[in-house]
Amino acid sequence: KAGVTQTPRYLIKTRGQQVTLSCSPISGHRSVSWYQQTPGQGLQFLFEYFSETQRNKGNFPGRFSGRQFSNSRSEMNVSTLELGDSALYLCASSATSGASTDTQYFGPGTRLTVL
Amino acid sequence: GIQVEQSPPDLILQEGANSTLRCNFSDSVNNLQWFHQNPWGQLINLFYIPSGTKQNGRLSATTVATERYSLLYISSSQTTDSGVYFCAANDYKLSFGAGTTVTVRA
Numbered sequence: 297k298a299g300v301t302q303t304p305r306y307l308i309k310t311r312g313q314q315v316t317l318s319c320s321p322i323s324g325h326r327s328v329s330w331y332q333q334t335p336g337q338g339l340q341f342l343f344e345y346f347s348e349t350q351r352n353k354g355n356f357p358g359r360f361s362g363r364q365f366s367n368s369r370s371e372m373n374v375s376t377l378e379l380g381d382s383a384l385y386l387c388a389s390s391a392t393s394g395a396s397t398d399t400q401y402f403g404p405g406t407r408l409t410v411l
Numbered sequence: 412g413i414q415v416e417q418s419p420p421d422l423i424l425q426e427g428a429n430s431t432l433r434c435n436f437s438d439s440v441n442n443l444q445w446f447h448q449n450p451w452g453q454l455i456n457l458f459y460i461p462s463g464t465k466q467n468g469r470l471s472a473t474t475v476a477t478e479r480y481s482l483l484y485i486s487s488s489q490t491t492d493s494g495v496y497f498c499a500a501n502d503y504k505l506s507f508g509a510g511t512t513v514t515v516r517a
Contacts, residue, residue, distance in 0.1 A: 329504065338507060339497070398442070404453040
């Protein structure tokens with residue numbers, strides 16, 4: 297089985313722009329979760345989508361949004377980029393909703409730099 | 412949410428040495444995972460271990476759920492074991508510890 301894929305792998309944007317990141321989960325997995333990793337805050341949960349519905353959301357401003365398509369692929373969007381949005385964005389897939397009793401598998405990440 | 416603490420924050424080992432990484436969590440959990448983050452940033456699954464003991468080659472892990480801690484053992488360490496090790500516990504999401512940075516010297 298192919299693993300979790302994320303595109304693009306690297307991205308450079310300037311303040312005020314918006315960006316869209318994509319994540320394709322493992323075939324058959326219906327849950328996609330997004331995490332942000334920064335040196336200062338570590339790994340933080342952004343949101344989770346399951347069967348095209350947002351199930352849970354972390355403590356991030358409304359500039360961060362996402363969606364999931366019928367094929368389980370997910371996108372996250374960050375509008376009005378700020379310097380502090382520079383981070384590694386990781387997505388994880390699992391077969392069932394939430395991280396509760398199921399292994400989560402992570403993609404290689406998208407490294408976003410905001411200038 | 413669940414609080415996760417890892418210790419030590421940094422570990423320097425000579426190749427061939429054994430080591431133990433610890434993860435404490437603040438509440439009972441249904442899911443406890445250990446990851447190794449490679450130099451390119453990807454989180455590689457090591458163990459899904461909400462309780463009990465598992466082994467995979469030179470790595471093994473034990474979770475004592477009633478006492479809210481998990482241990483990751485690295486035996487006969489190799490330079491390729493270098494990197495950051497994270498444990499993560501869940502309520503509705505994975506809550507990560509700050510990680511243990513392991514450096515194995517040849």
